[in-house]
Amino acid sequence: xxxxxxxxxxxxxxxxxxxxxxxxxxxxxxxxxxxxxxxxxxxxxxxxxxxxxxxxxxxxxxxxxxxxxxxxxxxxxxxxxxxxxxxxxxxxxxxxxxxxxxxxxxxxxxxxxxxxxxxxxxxxxxxxxxxxxxxxxxxxxxxxxxxxxxxxxxxxxxxxxxxxxxxxxxxxxxxxxxxxxxxxxxxxxxxxxxxxxxxxxxxxxxxxxxxxxxxxxxxxxxxxxxxxxxxxxxxxxxxxxxxxxxxxxxxxxxxxxxxxxxxxxxxxxxxxxxxxxxxxxxxxxxxxxxxxxxxxxxxxxxxxxxxxxxxxxxxxxxxxxxxxxxxxxxxxxxxxxxxxxxxxxxxxxxxxxxxxxxxxxxxxxxxxxxxxxxxxxxxxxxxxxxxxxxxxxxxxxxxxxxxxxxxxxxxxxxxxxxxxxxxxxxxxxxxxxxxxxxxxxxxxxxxxxxxxxxxxxxxxxxxxxxxxxxxxxxxxxxxxxxxxxxxxxxxxxxxxxxxxxxxxxxxxxxxxxxxxxxxxxxxxxxxxxxxxxxxxxxxxxxxxxxxxxxxxxxxxxxxxxxxxxxxxxxxxxx
Amino acid sequence: xxxxxxxxxxxxxxxxxxxxxxxxxxxxxxxxxxxxxxxxxxxxxxxxxxxxxxxxxxxxxxxxxxxxxxxxxxxxxxxxxxxxxxxxxxxxxxxxxxxx
Numbered sequence: 146x147x148x149x150x151x152x153x154x155x156x157x158x159x160x161x162x163x164x165x166x167x168x169x170x171x172x173x174x175x176x177x178x179x180x181x182x183x184x185x186x187x188x189x190x191x192x193x194x195x196x197x198x199x200x201x202x203x204x205x206x207x208x209x210x211x212x213x214x215x216x217x218x219x220x221x222x223x224x225x226x227x228x229x230x231x232x233x234x235x236x237x238x239x240x241x242x243x244x245x246x247x248x249x250x251x252x253x254x255x256x257x258x259x260x261x262x263x264x265x266x267x268x269x270x271x272x273x274x275x276x277x278x279x280x281x282x283x284x285x286x287x288x289x290x291x292x293x294x295x296x297x298x299x300x301x302x303x304x305x306x307x308x309x310x311x312x313x314x315x316x317x318x319x320x321x322x323x324x325x326x327x328x329x330x331x332x333x334x335x336x337x338x339x340x341x342x343x344x345x346x347x348x349x350x351x352x353x354x355x356x357x358x359x360x361x362x363x364x365x366x367x368x369x370x371x372x373x374x375x376x377x378x379x380x381x382x383x384x385x386x387x388x389x390x391x392x393x394x395x396x397x398x399x400x401x402x403x404x405x406x407x408x409x410x411x412x413x414x415x416x417x418x419x420x421x422x423x424x425x426x427x428x429x430x431x432x433x434x435x436x437x438x439x440x441x442x443x444x445x446x447x448x449x450x451x452x453x454x455x456x457x458x459x460x461x462x463x464x465x466x467x468x469x470x471x472x473x474x475x476x477x478x479x480x481x482x483x484x485x486x487x488x489x490x491x492x493x494x495x496x497x498x499x500x501x502x503x504x505x506x507x508x509x510x511x512x513x514x515x516x517x518x519x520x521x522x523x524x525x526x527x528x529x530x531x532x533x534x535x536x537x538x539x540x541x542x543x544x545x546x547x548x549x550x551x552x553x554x555x556x557x558x559x560x561x562x563x564x565x566x567x568x569x570x571x572x573x574x575x576x577x578x579x580x581x582x583x584x585x586x587x588x589x590x591x592x593x594x595x596x597x598x599x600x601x602x603x604x605x606x607x608x609x610x611x612x613x614x615x616x617x618x619x620x621x622x623x624x625x626x627x628x629x630x631x632x633x634x635x636x637x638x639x640x641x642x643x644x645x646x647x648x649x650x651x652x653x654x655x656x657x658x659x660x661x662x663x664x665x666x667x668x669x670x671x672x673x674x675x676x677x678x679x680x681x682x683x684x685x686x687x688x689x690x691x692x693x694x695x696x697x698x699x700x701x702x703x704x705x706x707x708x709x710x711x712x713x714x715x716x717x718x719x
Numbered sequence: 720x721x722x723x724x725x726x727x728x729x730x731x732x733x734x735x736x737x738x739x740x741x742x743x744x745x746x747x748x749x750x751x752x753x754x755x756x757x758x759x760x761x762x763x764x765x766x767x768x769x770x771x772x773x774x775x776x777x778x779x780x781x782x783x784x785x786x787x788x789x790x791x792x793x794x795x796x797x798x799x800x801x802x803x804x805x806x807x808x809x810x811x812x813x814x815x816x817x818x819x
């Protein structure tokens with residue numbers, strides 16, 4: 146028998162209680178910690194965790210295109226790359242530096258200076274590089290050299306449409322013209338989204354869109370690039386020929402008021418930034434107000450006809466070719482004798498117009514000018530557009546009323562002038578102008594009656610024929626109506642004796658007007674300066690070409706050699 | 720009771736595994752989608768570049784110059800242009816003299 150009488154050790158009961166207590170304490174502290182992490186700190190920790198794998202990705206947007214009314218591209222953005230460096234991280238060998246500066250097409254010393262700059266952690270080496278070159282640079286794998294994708298704006302038409310379009314700066318912000326006025330529409334907004342990336346850097350899950358990108362919208366202008374080019378070419382010829390300081394041309398659709406072409410000289414090429422300077426920058430047709438001269442005479446006559454003061458056949462005595470108003474004398478070029486109202490317009494008599502004007506209350510004349518859109522912005526939306534000057538009628542003195550009737554003492558932009566002629570071309574209605582293509586029919590505002598508008602058109606047709614002031618404005622095959630203007634330039638508040646602004650505004654075909662063209666040449670200095678000799682030929686060339694481009698049918702005999710109908714020949718040829 | 724629990728556990732495990740695999744599949748597909756989007760964007764960029772090229776080559780002035788200088792073309796003067804109005808063209812076509 147084995148006696149297994151071990152000595153019985155009795156553990157003191159406090160030890161087990163202590164153990165239990167310790168375990169319980171450990172447990173509660175663990176639970177407490179868990180609760181703390183789970184409940185109180187969970188947001189923070191979750192964010193920390195996500196940041197290990199989730200990334201925020203920028204979503205690119207492109208600036209919208211600008212096209213003409215037929216979809217021809219006038220401005221488009223294309224991606225380019227900018228190379229920048231972080232001087233703190235840069236490590237470069239001599240050989241790499243040489244390759245880098247070759248690729249950048251920069252001086253080696255310049256590059257070295259830039260990348261070893263002490264201050265700052267960001268320096269552009271070169272902006273707007275061709276993507277291929279940028280790829281080559283990145284493939285050199287120099288630490289601290291990075292690539293940033295940007296876009297550059299290109300203008301395929303070059304200088305032809307530069308003043309209307311304007312341009313953007315290096316950061317894609319519109320600086321001038323349409324690019325500036327429609328910046329909001331064109332630009333779009335960058336978006337960003339949160340994604341999950343795996344260890345290879347591939348995006349494997351879309352978590353959320355932080356901000357949806359807004360793509361830049363395309364803009365369809367009312368311009369017609371064919372007419373725009375034609376206008377630019379002819380204006381350039383005329384400016385060179387007449388050695389003018391500047392020139393502008395505006396072409397409107399007579400029925401809708403859309404701007405089909407608008408250009409000025411001197412101009413710049415928006416693709417070559419160095420050609421831009423403040424003198425060439427401005428869209429003179431919209432931003433420059435000038436005294437329009439005789440091109441305003443039809444408005445004075447229309448105002449008088451509307452109130453029944455005169456009719457086209459009323460005879461006005463302009464002899465002896467000058468007319469005393471107060472202490473000033475109004476002069477004609479020569480003594481024109483007795484003229485009918487129609488002849489006053491045809492021969493552009495200042496005396497005749499002044500006499501008609503002074504038979505009217507100043508308010509009537511002011512209303513005519515005002516309702517034709519003078520002295521107010523045209524609403525084209527172009528940044529920096531002038532309103533021109535039309536002073537309130539109660540400040541007019543008689544001499545001012547007389548000179549204003551032939552366009553002195555009032556200033557307008559060329560676009561305002563062209564638009565005002567919609568009154569005569571569109572049967573008495575003033576049409577709104579627009580640089581953007583209109584999709585809806587536009588509503589005009591009635592200024593004069595249809596009969597008056599037609600009567601003025603007949604007078605303007607006389608002016609653009611032999612016997613008028615602008616026979617050079619004629620277009621073979623079309624009836625043309627138009628008015629010349631030759632104004633002395635205001636220089637330091639005085640009318641200059643030998644500096645002129647020559648204008649011509651007209652429309653065709655007179656039987657159903659399609660186009661209004663306003664031409665202005667500033668300081669022609671090759672001898673000729675009358676609007677009929679300087680500006681009217683430009684009108685004729687551009688009008689003839691534009692009507693042909695638009696396939697407008699003739700409304701006058703065209704002196705064709707082929708006689709119509711020549712049915713058998715035509716048929717057998719086809 | 721015990722059997723039921725086993726079955727439920729098995730079902731739970733199966734579900735968990737299928738969640739994992741479908742998540743994996745989804746991610747793979749998503750990667751493909753992203754790549755396609757990337758390609759689409761590159762194509763878009765290329766399209767823009769081609770459009771730029773086309774419009775640069777198609778500038779009116781350039782075409783005019785080529786037509787005039789290289790191809791010796793010129794605009795007919797208005798006196799040699801015959802405008803055929805729709806009415807008279809219709810008359811012509813309906814007349815008996817014209818052979819098609």
